[in-house]
Amino acid sequence: MLGNSIKENIAEVEKIIDEECSKAGRNRNEVTLIAVSKTKPVEMLQEAYDAGCRDFGENKVQELVDKYEVLPKDIRWHMIGHLQRNKVKYIVDKVYMIHSVDSLRLAEEISKEAVKKRVDVNILIEVNVANEETKFGVSCEEAKKLVMDIAKLPNLKVKGLMTIAPFVENAEENRDIFKKLNKLAVDIAREKVDNIFMETLSMGMSGDYPVAVSEGATYVRVGTSIFGIRKGI
Ligand SMILES: *Cc1c(COP(=O)(O)O)cnc(C)c1O
Numbered sequence: 001m002l003g004n005s006i007k008e009n010i011a012e013v014e015k016i017i018d019e020e021c022s023k024a025g026r027n028r029n030e031v032t033l034i035a036v037s038k039t040k041p042v043e044m045l046q047e048a049y050d051a052g053c054r055d056f057g058e059n060k061v062q063e064l065v066d067k068y069e070v071l072p073k074d075i076r077w078h079m080i081g082h083l084q085r086n087k088v089k090y091i092v093d094k095v096y097m098i099h100s101v102d103s104l105r106l107a108e109e110i111s112k113e114a115v116k117k118r119v120d121v122n123i124l125i126e127v128n129v130a131n132e133e134t135k136f137g138v139s140c141e142e143a144k145k146l147v148m149d150i151a152k153l154p155n156l157k158v159k160g161l162m163t164i165a166p167f168v169e170n171a172e173e174n175r176d177i178f179k180k181l182n183k184l185a186v187d188i189a190r191e192k193v194d195n196i197f198m199e200t201l202s203m204g205m206s207g208d209y210p211v212a213v214s215e216g217a218t219y220v221r222v223g224t225s226i227f228g229i230r231k232g233i
Contacts, residue, residue: 006044007051009226010035013209017220020213031213034078036205036223038063039230042070048226049075055096057221061087068094080162080202080221082136085109089116097122099162099202099221102137107150114155121155124162124202127184129177135164140184147188151195160200160218161185171208178203178215 004012013033021028035048036057045056049072058064059081068077076096083091083100091098092113101107101123114121125147128137138146143161150158163181165174181203189198202219204212209220223230 006047006226010048010051010053013222013225016210017213020210024214026213026216030218032219034080034202034219034221035226036080036221037067037227038081038223040227042067044227045071055219057099057223061090065090065094078219078221089113092121093117093119095121097124097159097200099124099219100126100136101150102126102146104146104149107146107153107156111153111156119155120157122157122159123150124160124200125150125158126162126164127181129163129180129184130166132166137163140180143184144188144191147196148191148193151193156195158196158198160198160202161188162202162219164205165203165208165212167207171211174208175211175215178208178212178217182216 017031018028021031032055034055034057035053037045038059054074055076055078057078057080064077077094079091079095079098081100085106088109092110110121125143126137127140127143128135129140131139147158150156161181165177168174182201185198185201200218201216203217204220206222206225209222212220
């Protein structure tokens, strides 16, 4: 696959998402591909845009803002990386969704800036399902309380959950992680709290997105399989 054009890579990923949806009896419209473009130059993002991509994922505030300034305005920008509170103000009116909310203090900051800028911000709660020490995110046990606390804050919409599954050789090893995130979202949705919409599951990356789709992902975040390998991160 690598060595192909970005357009061909996207077509290949889309085809696999299609197949997984049919196998799982899911409607293809339920799943959106986020092209994870971190570290990649805007020319490559433009190529993905020309191939039809409108959802892009970045993990650094400065990089997201720089790309936002020069690329078409109908792009939906997804902040998928760890977010520091002092940087929230730079992106709150530029992002379509923040996937990496893992504390009440961060949510309060996003809410405060959103009120100031008079925008609503879609957020996901990042859950560290596998309890990996090296990863951000709350545990499954903490997630429900955090969601309930955040639901009270103005100008925020809690749209669902996100997880970064462990790096594994065989994607099947992550099936349980995806199942658990899905189940957690269903559990939280049952509480029927105002302002909580557990309709979004952001899970699956280049190594395991087919499994994530079969377990209910509504966003898959795919970088390497579209843009090729990255230097460093
Ligand atoms: C980099 C990154 C991805 C994409 O990873 P690939 O393995 O290149 O597809 C997805 N999600 C998050 C949070 C990331 O930081």
